[in-house]
Amino acid sequence: MVREKKRKRKKAKGGEPRSRSRSGETAVTLSRRTFWLVTGAVVLWVALLVSYSAWQGRPKASTVSEVLIQGKVKGLPEAPLTMLIFSDFQCGHCANFALTTARELEEEYVNTGKLRMEFKHVIVGGLASLSAAVATECAAEQNRFWDYHDLLYERLGASLDTDHLKQYAVELGLDQAAFGECLDAGKQRERVLQNTLEGRDLGITATPSFLIGDETGDEILSGDLPVSSFREVIEAALTKNMSEIGS
């Protein structure tokens, strides 16, 4: 009788009396309240994980302060050096440069005000490359060129049809109506083709290619070079630039 009272008291507190099954193992019984409390805790834990994943997966601004981004240019207008990047959105080496080397250079030289990067389209991959380039120009109209640029390179190999290009704009939270209108009208096509012609005039024959320099002279680099090659050219140009200012 006393044991039964104790058992009821324990149950009232949400405890779990134990019993032994025929096979000799310890079996556990649960009150419904405890079961739902545990299940609620699991659901809450997953909800927190989902919220965190959704938060960190949201479209992010570029690593460079937004103040430094103007259209297809990254960096302070008064930076002593300019680096023109001639690139195609279907080119694997270009993607590798954009997602690795460019980011290191950005940290080291763009964020410190020594270099400004400017993107130039060179269409070598045909119509799909042209469509992608036009889409980035449409993103540039909303000052989100670099975010769109990064996304295209992250998804290298994925379809570049109009539906996908519009979907990327949705993912980045762009004004869909304006983006769709720009893309459908193809109004940035001329600008892209103009970039390509400029590149040819400068002797650019492959992607990625780079023109690094100031008013006094430029150096052309080609290919997915290691960051050390860029450092060497940039440091030399910076030294030259400083000595010219001093003299």
Place this chain on the structure above:
Amino acid sequence: MKTWRVSGWRRWAVLALVLAGVTIAGYLAYVSLAGIDPACGGLQSDCHTVHTSRYVRIGGVLPVALLGLVFYLALLGLWWWGGWMQGPFAGWTPLAFFELALAGVLFSAYLTYLEAFVLHAMCPWCIGSSVTATVICGLAAPAALGMLE
């Protein structure tokens, strides 16, 4: 009293599914850490989109596929513990197994939502893992509910 140990065929079905889950998640973790795309046949482009998206690493560091592998290995551990170990904790394994599987189902549902409505690309390996986790959870439910008074 129903316990995990006496749940008969379900136990072996669950083991088969957990091992399938370990295989799928192990492969996805491997490709994720190696920085390559999983083999997806006709859906290669979709797989590329999914596996290069911003959502494949939690906090930008931990690959979701690795989390999936840890999830299935934990299920395997609980399956073994509940079936072969004695002691006070063994009796709790039906609940722990079910709750862990439920967490896996809920998180998989979120990932499937991302594929269908955000990325608009479906990765068959991921769908396979989601379905596996869901069936495991369904099979584990009777043992957990059997613990209720």
